[in-house]
Amino acid sequence: MELKHLKPRHSRLLLASVVGILVWMHSRTVLDDLGDLFVQGARIPGSIQSVSTITRDSEFRHSSIPTMRMDRGSLVQLRAAKKQTGETIMHGDTVYIKVMTGRYVGELDGTTKLEWVKARGKQKDKEHALTIEKMTNRDEPVKNGDVVMFVMPTGVHMDVLGSAVRARYYDPRGEWQKITIVKQDGGDIYSGDQIFLRGHQGEYLDANPLERAPDGEVKARWRDEGEWQVMWIEK
Incomplete structure (x- = not known):
């Protein structure tokens, strides 16, 4: 259409x-x-x-x-x-504890007996080599909150009594020798980790600045995870 x-x-x-x-x-x-x-x-x-x-x-x-x-x-x-900064820390490992001054724990000193723990070492050597011992679960890595003992280069355990940190006896069942290792973010302890060490009475081990304590004394005085209590564990 x-x-x-x-x-x-x-x-x-x-x-x-x-x-x-x-x-x-x-x-x-x-x-x-x-x-x-x-x-x-x-x-x-x-x-x-x-x-x-x-x-x-x-x-x-x-x-x-x-x-x-x-x-x-x-x-x-x-x-x-x-x-993670390094290998895990195990029972029986040789470790080095560096305090906030940058020195390593190792020497013993005193006026009458060589028993006061000092941190004066500038390098990791046999005079500052400590042996860490776990109290339980020794086949597992050291963890935050584990109770451990430290054997000094002289073969005796570090012990804490009051504010004094000394090394006098080898006593694997002693109470004074028990130290709790603390890592603020928890978990296994690795070589290079920042840690805190708490004595059996609850006070943390600390190190004075070298200008205040040139002899590198180590004490246990306050229940505080502060600047003076910071330490590092290394292998």
Whole structure:
């Protein structure tokens, strides 16, 4: 049917119908594009995807979430591994205790008897080599909170009584010789870790600054994990 044979009113109605159909088709296309943008996050306008393709993309995004969490966990473990400074400390290991002055524990001194523990060593040598002994679970690494004993280079245990830190006897069952090793962030003790040593009465071992105590005396005076009580354990 040709348009010229139609009356003007019929021609206008036909033209309006055609325009309406075109507008409807264009609207469907725009809505489909908006749906794709909503589901997929970002698409180029004008692209139309099938439902199966959108489903596959959605499944891929959801399946990738556990993978990202696993990678983050691995990153945390990697950082934790980097934080560890050396080998774990075990029962019977030779260790060196460095105090806040930067000197190593080892020498014994005194006016009448050589029994007062000092920290004057500038290097790790046989005169500052201590042996650490665990009281329990000796097959496991030394951990935060473990009770240990330290054997001095002379073969006797370090002991604490009052504020005095001395080395007089080898007594593996003595109370004065029991020292609790403390690591503030917990866990196993590694070579190079910062630690605190707490005597059996509750006071922490400390070292005076060298300008106050040139002889490097070690004491146990306060129940405080402070600057003077900071020590490092090394192998």
